[in-house]
Amino acid sequence: MAQARRKPSRFRLPRRTRSHWQAPRARTLFTRPAASPRRVLLQRLLLVAGLCALAFLVLYLDRDGLYDANRKALGIIDLMYFTMVTVATVGYGDIVPITARARLIDAFFIVPIRIVIWFVFLGTAYQFVIQRVIEEFRMKRLQKQLLDHVVVCGYGLSGSVAVRELLESGFDPESIVVIDPQQPALEAATALGVAGLLGDPSREDLLQQAKVRLAKAVIISVTDDATAILLTLTVRSIAPDTKIVVRIQEQTFQRQLRQAGADVIVSSTKIGGLLLADAVESNHIVPFVNDLLSARGRVTLLERPAAEHEIGCWSNALAGAVVIGLVRDGRMLSFYEEPPCLVEAGDLLMVIQSSRQPQE
Numbered sequence: 001m002a003q004a005r006r007k008p009s010r011f012r013l014p015r016r017t018r019s020h021w022q023a024p025r026a027r028t029l030f031t032r033p034a035a036s037p038r039r040v041l042l043q044r045l046l047l048v049a050g051l052c053a054l055a056f057l058v059l060y061l062d063r064d065g066l067y068d069a070n071r072k073a074l075g076i077i078d079l080m081y082f083t084m085v086t087v088a089t090v091g092y093g094d095i096v097p098i099t100a101r102a103r104l105i106d107a108f109f110i111v112p113i114r115i116v117i118w119f120v121f122l123g124t125a126y127q128f129v130i131q132r133v134i135e136e137f138r139m140k141r142l143q144k145q146l147l148d149h150v151v152v153c154g155y156g157l158s159g160s161v162a163v164r165e166l167l168e169s170g171f172d173p174e175s176i177v178v179i180d181p182q183q184p185a186l187e188a189a190t191a192l193g194v195a196g197l198l199g200d201p202s203r204e205d206l207l208q209q210a211k212v213r214l215a216k217a218v219i220i221s222v223t224d225d226a227t228a229i230l231l232t233l234t235v236r237s238i239a240p241d242t243k244i245v246v247r248i249q250e251q252t253f254q255r256q257l258r259q260a261g262a263d264v265i266v267s268s269t270k271i272g273g274l275l276l277a278d279a280v281e282s283n284h285i286v287p288f289v290n291d292l293l294s295a296r297g298r299v300t301l302l303e304r305p306a307a308e309h310e311i312g313c314w315s316n317a318l319a320g321a322v323v324i325g326l327v328r329d330g331r332m333l334s335f336y337e338e339p340p341c342l343v344e345a346g347d348l349l350m351v352i353q354s355s356r357q358p359q360e
Helices: 037-061 076-087 100-145 157-168 183-190 204-209 225-238 251-260 268-281 285-293
Strands: 066-068 095-097 150-153 176-180 195-198 217-220 243-248 264-267 299-305 321-328 331-334 348-354
Touching: 037 076, 037 100, 066 076, 076 095, 076 100, 095 100, 150 157, 157 176, 157 183, 176 183, 183 195, 204 225, 217 225, 225 243, 225 251, 243 251, 251 264, 264 268, 268 285, 285 299
Parallel strands: 150 176, 150 217, 176 195, 217 243, 243 264
Antiparallel strands: 066 095, 299 348, 321 331, 321 348
């Protein structure tokens, strides 16, 4: 009785023993500053001015501990002069600290201010000069290698899954470019070894840098459907022949996306709802579909040209594969509407193929 009452175990397909792909190192090939350069420079200039004013105030309060060989008393101009030459590490030696307190102030207060100011100057020079030169060089080298690559616009939940699935299916990490406006998301993407562009994916200059015209496909996985339509229009205007795959949430935008130039439209809301409904009456369909669509699944859903050894065979009798659809001269021949037919050269097959058996 206990065994009769036991619920049937959930259907699970065994996985391949292949280990997960791991990137050798994290890298970001090209980044843009989040704030405008003028604003960053203004903030840093105000910081340096504030530190110099603080150093001047401390030296003014302890001006009796300073000695000038030419004057008995130090005025405001003398203290401003001494502050600037001290912070700039020039040190002409005409004004020197003579008391123990003045020397301690110079050692433990002025010197740290001097170090901070120099770090600000060096960081600004690196960010706006050296780093830009390095990034431009790396970007030009990357652009020379971009051909038949995949551009992923948006690295959210769907975009990250798409990138990992591309890597699992055998795509070279250097042939994937991710564009995202969020620095943490881009860092997570480049940690997989792919190239990254930090910025709004709807900007035409970033799409030009990603060379969408030469791309194999562009995956648009942004959070807003209206932005997806705008991005589709922008990509299509730049790359008339590139395949565009768009993820949307609302079914009502499919017509607009078709008019904008989208080749494939994936409705995550509809697909998720269908799987949820199927799971009510079944225990095996959802795990099987997930396994079927995953590159690491035991079975794989493929769209591929007919192999040479398959030409002349019946579509329902291919070894190691189940043909569910056949495209011939632009016409779909599905197994549930058309009788089995002989496979011809140039046919495009949609098959469910076991990854356990090697292809002959």
